[in-house]
Amino acid sequence: MRTRQKLKPSGRVTLIEAAQAAERFEHRGRGAISNQAGRFERQTHNLFDDGWSTIEDDAAPLETILMDDTAKTIITFNNSPDISFDRTVNPYRGCEHGCIYCFARPTHAWAGLSAGLDFESRLFRKANAPELLVKELSRPSYVPKPIALGMNTDAYQPVEREQRLTRRLLEILSAHNHPVTLLTKSALIQRDIDILGPMAEKGIIRVGVSITTLDRKLARKMEPRAATPERRLETVRALSQAGIPVLVMTAPIIPGLNDHEIEALLDASAAHGASGAGYVVLRLPYEIKDLFHEWLAQHVPDRAARVINLTREMRGGKDYDAEWFRRGRGHGAMANLISQRFQKAAARNGLSSQRPALRTDLFRPRESIGGQFLLEL
Numbered sequence: 001m002r003t004r005q006k007l008k009p010s011g012r013v014t015l016i017e018a019a020q021a022a023e024r025f026e027h028r029g030r031g032a033i034s035n036q037a038g039r040f041e042r043q044t045h046n047l048f049d050d051g052w053s054t055i056e057d058d059a060a061p062l063e064t065i066l067m068d069d070t071a072k073t074i075i076t077f078n079n080s081p082d083i084s085f086d087r088t089v090n091p092y093r094g095c096e097h098g099c100i101y102c103f104a105r106p107t108h109a110w111a112g113l114s115a116g117l118d119f120e121s122r123l124f125r126k127a128n129a130p131e132l133l134v135k136e137l138s139r140p141s142y143v144p145k146p147i148a149l150g151m152n153t154d155a156y157q158p159v160e161r162e163q164r165l166t167r168r169l170l171e172i173l174s175a176h177n178h179p180v181t182l183l184t185k186s187a188l189i190q191r192d193i194d195i196l197g198p199m200a201e202k203g204i205i206r207v208g209v210s211i212t213t214l215d216r217k218l219a220r221k222m223e224p225r226a227a228t229p230e231r232r233l234e235t236v237r238a239l240s241q242a243g244i245p246v247l248v249m250t251a252p253i254i255p256g257l258n259d260h261e262i263e264a265l266l267d268a269s270a271a272h273g274a275s276g277a278g279y280v281v282l283r284l285p286y287e288i289k290d291l292f293h294e295w296l297a298q299h300v301p302d303r304a305a306r307v308i309n310l311t312r313e314m315r316g317g318k319d320y321d322a323e324w325f326r327r328g329r330g331h332g333a334m335a336n337l338i339s340q341r342f343q344k345a346a347a348r349n350g351l352s353s354q355r356p357a358l359r360t361d362l363f364r365p366r367e368s369i370g371g372q373f374l375l376e377l
Contacts, residue, residue, distance in 0.1 A: 027062045029224050031098030032116035033294040038109030039286055062121050064096055066159055069124035074132035075147065082325045084355060085148040085181060089133065091165035093124035095153035097185055097226040099212075100295045101252050104152045106286035115287035120225075123159060130168045137176050137365060144363035146179040146206075156186035158225060170195045176365065179358035183208035183249060185226040187235045193242045200244040203359040208247040208278075209236050211265055213258045221299045233272045240273025245356055247276040250342070254282045255310035255334050256303055262338070263345045270349035277351040279342050280328045281335065282311055289319040310334055 077087050094108060098120040105115035113122055126132075136142065149155050155166040173180050174195050182189065182205075189196075189207065199205035213219050214229045227235070239246045248269035253259050266277055284292055296304035308319075314330030315321040321330075329335055346353065 027117060029098075030062055030117060030120055031100040031102075031222065031224050031295070032120065032291050033298050034291070035114040035117040036287060036290060038112070038114055039106070040109050040112075062117060064121050064123065064159075066123050066125055066163075069093055069126045071126045071128060071132060073136065074126065074129050075136050080324070082328060085146055085151070087145060088148045088151045089129070089169060090150055090152045091126050091129045091155055091163075091169060092150075092153050092157060092159065093126075094119050094122060096120055096123060096158045097154055097223055099185070099223045099226065100292055101222070101254070101282055101284075101288065102153075103283050103285065103288070105288050105291065107152065109287065116291050123157075125159065125163055125165060127165070129165055130172055133169055133172050134366070137172070137178065142365070144178055144360045146181050146358045146360075147173065148181045148183070149173075151183060154184050154186060154226075155182065156184045156188040158186075160186075160188060167192055167195070170199075174199050177202060177204060177362035179204040179360055179363075181206045181208070181355075181358070183210060185210045185223060185232060187227045187231045190235055190238050193238065193244070196239070196244050197242045200242070202362060203356075204362060206245050206247065206356060206358060207239055208249050209239070209274075210249045210251055211269065212251065213261055214264055214268060215258075215261070218258065222295075233268055236269060236274050237272040240275070245276070246274050247278060247355065248274040248351075249278050249280070251278070251280040252282040253279050253338055253342075254307060255314065255338070256307040257300065259338060262341050266342070266345040266349050266351060270351055274351060276353065276355065277342075277346050277349075278353060279338075281314060281330045281338060283327060284311065284320045285322065 074089055075087050076090070079086065093111075095102060095104065102119070105119045108115050108119045108122070111124075113119070137144075149169060150166065155169075160166050170180070170192055180199065184207075189209075196205050196207065209232050211229060211232050212223060216228055216230070219226070219229050226232075236246050236248060248265070250262060250265045250269075253262065262279075269277060282292075293304070293308065296307055300307070312318060314332055314335045316331070321327060329339065343353075
């Protein structure tokens with residue numbers, strides 16, 4: 001496609017501008033419509049019709065590129081009071097699932113890349129993650145608490161099928177009897193039931209499966225390379241039957257788009273063996289708000305304005321409110337209604353909002369000989 005790029009100072013994209021761009025450009029199998037510059041860039045690029053009659057052409061296929069991230073540490077700590085874990089391990093940066101609403105998209109800006117198409121097609125792998133994890137778990141000062149594996153981007157995204165970094169990390173954590181939590185949209189996690197099952201018997205694993213909608217067409221547009229809703233429900237059942245505690249996250253709940261599915265989602269989750277459920281309402285920090293508005297204009301133009309207005313209603317008139325505890329729940333009449341409906345449906349299905357505690361007393365660092373820690377895998 002031949003286009004020219006016009007530069008203008010970074011700023012907010014109006015819904016009209018988003019609609020005009022969305023009508024013309026779409027990469028099949030990708031969530032984002034554009035590749036807007038990150039918030040640290042001085043200029044942003046806008047595509048426009050240059051008169052060469054190429055505006056009707058389909059966008060060229062976007063190839064996924066996997067690059068190495070030379071990480072120096074692998075366990076990341078946080079002290080956020082509204083997050084249930086204080087440490088994470090992320091084997092990948094960026095996520096090929098392409099979920100348009102993903103809260104991790106803005107992290108690509110730190111690498112000088114876009115939160116849009118770059119985030120889902122320019123991926124980083126931490127090839128040395130297993131070695132780093134062994135080293136960090138073996139430090140005399142290390143105090144074990146549950147590690148959230150792949151919370152920034154999905155640890156079971158498509159590249160994991162060949163890279164197997166997540167599996168290697170699980171093997172290490174299992175060998176150390178270290179507690180782990182996982183959250184995924186992928187059916188690929190079933191591959192590792194042989195590791196997760198024995199960990200569950202020891203009380204050191206808890207798994208979450210994220211199911212945003214039961215509408216396959218909507219899921220295809222909103223989460224283009226994630227497992228279908230049916231496959232995710234099948235995954236809940238497979239994990240549950242293997243004795244692994246499964247929590248279903250109905251996240252994000254988007255008012256005016258998928259909030260009408262709350263009850264159906266929880267009914268289906270319970271029927272497939274989930275023991276608990278949680279939710280988060282749509283979050284639109286930084287670049288995500290413009291990307292999401294573009295997506296609305298392209299895929300649900302008749303509901304775009306309503307979704308935006310209802311979302312802002314939960315955020316005090318803003319696209320996003322970063323205040324602790326409010327950022328994941330919102331506030332106001334719509335947020336209260338979502339909370340009440342969710343709680344009633346969860347209670348009716350026997351789905352607990354409490355996460356089962358994981359054991360830390362079983363943890364043991366590997367023995368060492370001559371200062372070298374051993375790990376037989």
